């Protein structure tokens with residue numbers, strides 16, 4: 081059995097997956113997706129970063145630094161350090177990968193989602209002997225309503241606010257959530273949204289890669305001509321809302337789209353790009369895994385739940401705290 085550990089990234093023997101620092105004395109680095117806590121790069125000529133072409137394109141929207149990379153599409157096997165790897169879509173964001181090692185000896189889910197969204201189908205469960213699974217929502221209280229139901233609530237809320245001539249300000253993570261919100265604005269509200277500059281680049285990558293988002297415009301002193309604004313959630317606060325209300329002369333209706341965050345004064349919709357507790361369990365069961373390693377979020381809690389409830393050998397791979405998560 082290959083050795084797996086978590087030390088400044090997941091490691092399967094000599095290969096590092098989603099390194100948290102790139103100063104590690106290793107040659108081969110895999111990046112599962114473009115969220116910044118998973119995609120640390122270095123321009124060292126000694127290191128090669130293996131990722132999907134979509135992940136590469138998304139990283140380039142925020143980082144212009146050259147780095148040594150090898151772009152591997154989904155479903156194409158490649159060998160590293162004597163092992164065979166293959167990427168499969170993880171349903172999380174554009175280009176996000178689960179990794180199968182040696183035809184299922186080990187599977188790394190990385191961040192994943194099983195349910196379909198307006199942009200993507202969910203991930204397929206891969207068969208694994210040893211499963212390394214994320215556990216962001218690894219506690220029973222994190223069970224979300226069906227996505228379809230959340231979409232209906234968003235549509236009803238948005239239409240009502242727009243009818244009252246309010247300006248919708250939607251907070252969603254720049255890569256992943258903001259693109260779904262762009263689609264929602266077009267498809268549910270029939271509105272072309274303005275998007276913050278950190279959202280504009282990723283939106284264009286999605287479009288180039290064939291994901292149909294509908295129309296969008298870059299936020300650039302043109303707030304008065306639009307009814308929907310999409311920004312990253314960390315920018316959404318009372319001061320900003322107040323400033324927008326003064327400059328636009330309209331009432332702002334803010335909303336946050338996350339399974340995790342809430343913000344006083346804003347409507348919150350639990351639209352998550354991670355598996356909820358039930359889908360985490362479902363993945364473990366359907367994978368047929370004999371051993372399960374958990375990491376990210378509630379790793380310990382989820383591992384002990386798997387042992388008790390499913391009778392499968394499980395343990396937490398790291399002591400990662402929730403506060404280390406940048407994406408949710």
Ligand SMILES: [Zn+2]
Pocket residue numbers: 113115118172191407
């Ligand atoms: Zn992520």
Ligand SMILES: [Zn+2]
Pocket residue numbers: 115117118191376405406407
């Ligand atoms: Zn993550």
